[in-house]
Amino acid sequence: MKAALAQPAPWMFGAVKIEFPGYTLRLLDGSAQLNFGGETYIGIDPTFGTIDSISEIEEELGDSAPEITLSLFPPDLSATAALSHPDMQGSTVNLMLGAVDPISGSVLGTPEPMFLGEIDVPTVTLEESGQRSVSYSIVSVFERLFETEEGQRASNGYHQSIFPGELGLDFMTGTDVNLYWGSKPPAASKPSTSAVLKQIFR
Known part of the structure; x- marks a missing residue:
């Protein structure tokens, strides 16, 4: 995969795997079907739809855990309700980046994991066109x-x-x-060494 990415115009893809309770969602960022790791990833899932957008992944030092936002386009109202259900909170999300052979259409090597986290807060948005989207705030496992x-x-x-x-x-x-x-413990709750010695030799 590293060799493929070093080429002038590599064929790249993004993939996301979400382990919902009782259902594993495997999506690509485009209209295709790819197989790797013994699993099949598709552009549109018949139950939960497609990827709308993924926020940028940034690495920085600080006092907060990394966080990204993932938006999905559910196909209908029931899928929207299911995706935004409280039971989905805590589901594991794995975001990956890979490369494809443009001739055979097969995945080259092993896709690189870019972000591993869990769903924190879902948000449902209704566009003026009537299209619904569900956005997930996904926090790193370090949030715990x-x-x-x-x-x-x-x-x-x-x-x-x-x-x-x-x-x-x-x-x-x-x-x-x-x-x-x-x-x-509070600093005052731990006696000093001198106080302990005074108690012993009093």
């Missing part, structure tokens, strides 16, 4: 690193939600030890 886990507790209920049937905290009603999960 920003979750604060505010619901974590040293309690029997939360403990069993993670480890069902494990009764280590079954009779726990309280603790006199402050446990800081997912965050650093």
Whole structure:
């Protein structure tokens, strides 16, 4: 594929794979059908339509996870409703770039993964022409690193939600030890070395 892309006028394609609950959508950015990785990608899906647009992918350093926007043209109202359903949130999205042999029409090498993320927020847009589109805000998998886990507790209920049937905290009603999960303890809560030594040698 790298050799093909180094040519003066390579035949390139973009592909997107979205793993919805119970349905995997495999689309190309044009009217074609290509096979790679044991899977078939097409320009128009009979259930969910075609790709409308994909935002630019930018790499930068910062305190936020990468994010792109993907828009689809659903063929009808029921497809629009299905694509914008809350169950679609969290679906894995894989965006790839590849090259095609212009003579045989076969994919050259292995397409390069350009972005791996998950659907965050869907937005339905109705154009003046009556055409509906569904836009997905797709965040990188690194977005999960920003979750604060505010619901974590040293309690029997939360403990069993993670480890069902494990009764280590079954009779726990309280603790006199402050446990800081997912965050650093306040600076004042940690005694200094000199204070500890004074307690020992008092």
